Each structure stands twice: as C-alpha cells, then as structure tokens.
Amino acid sequence: MTQHQFDAIVVGAGPSGNAAAYTMAQRGLRVLQIERGEYAGSKNVQGAILYSDALERIIPDFREDAPLERHVIEQRIWMMDDAGHTGMHHRSDDYNEESPNRYTIIRAQFDKWFNRRVRDAGVTVLYETTVTRLITDARKRVVGVQTDRDGNGIFADVVVLAEGVNGLVGLRSGLRDELRPENVALAVKEMHFLPQEVIDARFNLKGEEGVVIEAMGTVTDGMVGTAFLYTNRESISVGIGCLVSEFARSGAATPHGLLDRFKAHPSIRPLLEGSEIKEYAAHLIPEGGYRAVPELVGDGWIVAGDAGHFVNAVHREGSNLAMTTGRMAGEVVANILTSGLSCSATNLGAYKTLLKESFVMKDLKKYRNVPKMLEEGGHNIMNLYPRLVNRAAQTWFRVDGVDKRAKESEILKNAWRARGVAGLLGDAFKLARAWR
Numbered sequence: 001m002t003q004h005q006f007d008a009i010v011v012g013a014g015p016s017g018n019a020a021a022y023t024m025a026q027r028g029l030r031v032l033q034i035e036r037g038e039y040a041g042s043k044n045v046q047g048a049i050l051y052s053d054a055l056e057r058i059i060p061d062f063r064e065d066a067p068l069e070r071h072v073i074e075q076r077i078w079m080m081d082d083a084g085h086t087g088m089h090h091r092s093d094d095y096n097e098e099s100p101n102r103y104t105i106i107r108a109q110f111d112k113w114f115n116r117r118v119r120d121a122g123v124t125v126l127y128e129t130t131v132t133r134l135i136t137d138a139r140k141r142v143v144g145v146q147t148d149r150d151g152n153g154i155f156a157d158v159v160v161l162a163e164g165v166n167g168l169v170g171l172r173s174g175l176r177d178e179l180r181p182e183n184v185a186l187a188v189k190e191m192h193f194l195p196q197e198v199i200d201a202r203f204n205l206k207g208e209e210g211v212v213i214e215a216m217g218t219v220t221d222g223m224v225g226t227a228f229l230y231t232n233r234e235s236i237s238v239g240i241g242c243l244v245s246e247f248a249r250s251g252a253a254t255p256h257g258l259l260d261r262f263k264a265h266p267s268i269r270p271l272l273e274g275s276e277i278k279e280y281a282a283h284l285i286p287e288g289g290y291r292a293v294p295e296l297v298g299d300g301w302i303v304a305g306d307a308g309h310f311v312n313a314v315h316r317e318g319s320n321l322a323m324t325t326g327r328m329a330g331e332v333v334a335n336i337l338t339s340g341l342s343c344s345a346t347n348l349g350a351y352k353t354l355l356k357e358s359f360v361m362k363d364l365k366k367y368r369n370v371p372k373m374l375e376e377g378g379h380n381i382m383n384l385y386p387r388l389v390n391r392a393a394q395t396w397f398r399v400d401g402v403d404k405r406a407k408e409s410e411i412l413k414n415a416w417r418a419r420g421v422a423g424l425l426g427d428a429f430k431l432a433r434a435w436r
Contacts, residue, residue: 006032006124006156007337009145011131011169013040015319016305016326017162018114019058023330025121029337032154033118033125034147040127041111044281048237049212049230050103050110051320058327059117063099067109069232070210071100074203078267080217081390085267087215096209104210104230104237106191134159134173134301141344142300145169158300158333158343162326165286165306167294175301176294181248183288183309185225187241188255190263192275196234202271203231214316217386219262220246221253224382226316227262229271236272238263241285255282287313290361290368297348304329310360314367321360328354388415 010021013035021033037043049072055062074091095101119125126149135144135153144155161170165184170176203211213229220227225242240258247253263272286292286309293310296303304310305322312321332351333343341347355361392411 006030006154008032008158008160008333009034009154009156010123010160010162011145012162012164012305012307013037013115013118013125014044014111014162014164014305014322015114016307016310016322016329017160018111018118019323019326020160020162020304020330020333021123022058022114022118022121023327024334025118025123027330027334027338029334031123032156033115033123034129034131034145035115035125035127036130038128039112040115040125041108044107044111044283048105048107048110048319049316050105051317052099052101052103054320054323054327056099058323065113067105067113068208069104069106070205070208071095072102072104072212073205073209074211076211076213078213078215078217079386079389080215080219080265080267081387082218083266084390085215085217086386086389086393102212104212104232106232106235131163131169132172134169134175136300140299142173142298157337158302158348160302160304160326160329160333161307162304162322162329163307165284165309167303167307170294170303170307175298175303176307179244179284179286180288180292181245182243183286183292185241185243185285185287185313186247186255186282187239187285188259188280188282189237189239190259190277191232191279192236192238192272193234193278194236194275198274199231199234199236205231208233215262216382218383219265220258220382221250221261222383223247223250223253225258227258228316229268235278236275238268238272243287244284285313285318286311289313290364293364296355297345297351299345300343302329302333302343302348302351310364312363312367315363317363324358324360325355328358384418388418 007029008024008031010017010033013033021031024031073095076087076089078085078087130148131145132148133146134142135146137143142159144153145159146153163169167176171178200206210231215227220242223242223246227240230237240262262268286306288309293308296308304325308325310321310325311318329351332348336343336347391414395407395411
C-alpha cells in the first residue's frame, strides 16, 4: 500500500471506532478500519445498554434494522445486604414511546450490524489484523500504522485510536501511561437463556418491554463495585464488577466467585431459576473518570471511546460516550481534511473543545471527585450502609408491638453505633464533595 492511500485509519471496531469511521466516510473520506477480532463484536458476547440519542445522531434510521433486544421501561436500583435489598423503583408507560430512549442489546450482534453499516458507507475494513505500532516521520508526527499483516506499513493523514481500555497501541507508542488498578474495573458477565414468556412473567413485561436492575452492597464482599441484570428477548444478562485495585487488596476474592454469590442472592436467584448459561465473558471498564482521561490528540493522532476513559461510572454510561466521542473525532478530522489542512495537534485540538462543550466532559467533571471518595470510603458505601439501610427498613416495616418512636430511636442508635456522629458527618461531607 502506498503512502497516504487513506485519509484516516481507525484502530478498533467497537462503538467508538464504528462511529468515527462511519462519520468520516459519510463526509467523503477514504477510511481504513482495522479490527483484531474475526469480525466486529467477536470479542463481545455480553449484553449491554444502548442509549438511542447518541446513535440517532450518527444513523437516524437505526431502528429500521438494528438488532435491538428490548426497550427499557423500568429501572431498579438496589442496596443489598446478605438477605435482601432496599431500593428505588421507577417504571413508566411513557417509555413505550415511538422512539424509545434506551434498549438492551447483545454486543456481538450490535457491533456486527454497526460495522456492516460502516462498510456500506464505503469504509475498507481489515479483520483479524493487529496494529503493532504507530509509524512516525522525522518530526515525530504519526503518519500510519504497522500491522502483523503488512510489513511495509499502511499510511494515512491521521490515526484514530478507538482501541478500547487496554490501549496497547497508544501505550507502546508512548502516547498514554499504563492503566492504574484504581482506575479500571474488571467485570464478568453471563448470558442466561429463558423463553420470552417466562421473562415477561417474572418481570411483569409485555412485547418488547425491558427491565434494568443495578445493585450495590454486600454482594461485592466490601469491595468497590456494582452488579447488574438486564432483560433481553430470550435471555438475561447478569454480571458484576469491581476495581482491579480492590481485587488486589482483597487477595482472596475472584470475579467469578462474586458473580456466583450475586446469582445465589435471595433477590436474584428466583429471577434466574431454570435458565441455561450459554455465554461468559470478562471485560475491563475504565472508571477513573475525569482525572484519568489521557492526552487526546497529537500530531497525526486522536483518541476516542474507552481508550480515552470516557465512561461515566456514576450513571453507568459508556456506549453513549463511546459513540459520541467517536462521532466528534470523525467530524473534527473530516472538517480538517476537507478544508485542506493538516491533522496537527493544534488543528485536532478542536476535538477537545467540542468535548468540553458537550455533556461528555461536563458530566465527567461533575463527578471527578467520586473515584477519590470511593477510594477513601468505599468499604462503608459498599458494605456498611447497605446493611444499615436494610436493617432500618426491617425495623420500620415490622409490626411487632413496638411503638414507632422507639423504632426511630433504634434506627438512629444503630447508625451511631456503626459510625458515630463524626463518622456520619464525615461520610456526608465526602458525598457532598464528590457531587460538587
């Protein structure tokens, strides 16, 4: 392949890489996309949540043929102790709208569909190909990539690094630091298959309605992490994840052991009863937030998606940030090249301006103190407070001849015994600071 045969090379075919490649191809650029897997999505068997707004801005008619599972009409947030849960439950028929806001999807199917749209837009896609390094010129400007397939290298005006959280190409090229254990979570997921009518009955659903459950508490054995359950058409995605630093601190806990514990919980076990497990996957998730975002642009390169740590861990949002950053990266590159300019770090800096003005960086900045708060008080948040909340609920709802004033007093005494006034005030201050 000759020098500058392509305008842009995209490394990765996940949501961010597909969004970037599609956006640039729609603007008339010659784009090459390189994917390590056998096909886009081949490394992603798990279920996930798709936020329609982000995709609609890229492919307005996606609902016509995208492999969507269920649209979400109900959200449950649970604080779990060993015997039960206390939580918030939101359900509305308003979500049975013509263009739903959230869907459950199977990533392997969805990524494959998205990448087919990318190819239809004119992008050249190489599968089962690994980018081994970035090629630079005498001025240290990135001018292409070396792969395990082409010894001469492939050249372009810009390389979009949408390679995921591991970011090995960026790491080997010195564009980013190694992942810090406290900034990344290891999540494990399973797919439990059941007939659609069984899922409908267990979750009080009909048609294509879906439910999402997100949980925290003793199921993570005191470690900082969360668990989840999503309903698909004929399967249930169930999983759990904790910070890598927490697994290292624990020493004994294993991801699969936590998942087994979650599945056996009295609140979860009946929902999975009789299901057949067909798929299992492990996945790293960037959760360092605003302070973990690496340098995003340089001479001839730009970063999007998980490689840029674009995940809002507080609201459990990732796919929408991936697609949004991929689209913005593609738009900036297209604007530069169609204007006859070079993809210098200065020109690509328009990407950072777009991000700063968007919900992406605004949300990450808003919750920038949450990782530090979890590092300092994660054990209380994940273990102590779920126990206190569930104990308080049991005390309040049991009718056993004890007057309500005495019950209120017992609830307060339990909290004070557990943390003390200073501890409670300190935790409240940390929480307020994290949300500042």
